[in-house]
Amino acid sequence: MSPRWKRRSAVLLLVVAGLIALAAAQLPYVPFVHGTRAQEVERLAEWLEVRPGTRIADLGAGKGTYAVALARRVGPEGRVYATEVDDELLAGIRRSAAEAKLSNVEAIRGAVSSTRLPEGCCDALFSRLVYHHLTEARDINADVFRALRPGGRYLVIDFEPGSLLDWIAGSETAERHGGHGTPTETVLREAKAAGFQVLRGPEPWRGRTYAVLFERP
Ligand SMILES: C[S@@+](CC[C@H](N)C(=O)[O-])C[C@H]1O[C@@H](n2cnc3c(N)ncnc32)[C@H](O)[C@@H]1O
Incomplete structure (x- = not known):
């Protein structure tokens, strides 16, 4: 490769690396850079006072990673309800629980308003x-x-709008929330209106995410 092409390649690499770093900085969090899953599970367990026998629900559990991790902690006397609106994810959660030989995970088909x-x-x-x-x-x-x-405790983990995600990822509430995410004031206002009291937060959680902990009086 000629020196000119070497220089061009180096510049191109720098530009690409810069763009990746910029994109990563805009994500809710970057795995490992902003801590590990295991650390987050530890923190969840602390905030939610999870012990053997605790009954816990993961609303919108996705692949069920956190539901399964917490099911190990609550043990056979406890229970983890994992809700999802996506049937494929729901099937995946059931599969993951079975593979982990956990009988205390109950996957529930959630709905938009329930x-x-x-x-x-x-x-x-x-x-x-x-x-x-x-x-x-x-x-x-x-x-x-x-x-x-x-x-009972209700923990909301989300992130403020105002990142690149506003432009590259649509979300159902983007118009109401002013972008992709949820302003903390919105979570506070809406949860309080439902009767919850703030127990802790809002506090930074992982990367750009925040956590607010409520209690049902
Ligand atoms: C960004 S993912 C987060 C998944 C998981 N909580 C995690 O942290 O990895 C959001 C999930 O919420 C689910 N979801 C959206 N609305 C829901 C609802 N009303 N009830 C249950 N799940 C819902 C979606 O199907 C999606 O899997």
Whole structure:
């Protein structure tokens, strides 16, 4: 390769690396750069007071990674409800629980305006990167209130709008929330309107994400 092409290649590489770094900085979090999954599970368990026997729900559980990790912690006396609106993900959660030989995970088909969780089922419930997908947050918050026992904890993890994601990833609430994400004031206002009291936060969680912990009085 001639020196001129070497120089051009180096410049191109730098530009690409710069663009990747810029994109990564705009993501909610970058794995390993912003901590590991194991560290996040530890933190979830601490905030939600997860112990053997705890009954917990993961609203919008996705692939079920966190639901399965927490199911190991709550043990056979505890229970983890993993809700999803996506049937393929739901099937994946059931598969992951079976592969991990966990019989304490219950995958539930959620709905846009209902968690479909049993009343008073849970000591704690969390939603991780889900709140900005909730078009019917008022109904869901009311339903979360119903699903928690008095004194139960509700943890919302989401991120502020105002990143590149506003441009490259659409979300159902982008217009109402001013971009891809949820302003903390919105979470606070809507959860309080459903009857929750703030227990902790908003605090930085992982990368650009924040966490707010509520309690059902
Ligand atoms: C960005 S993913 C987050 C998945 C997972 N919580 C995680 O942190 O890896 C958002 C998930 O919320 C689910 N979702 C959206 N609205 C929902 C609802 N009303 N009830 C249950 N799940 C919902 C979506 O199907 C999607 O899998």
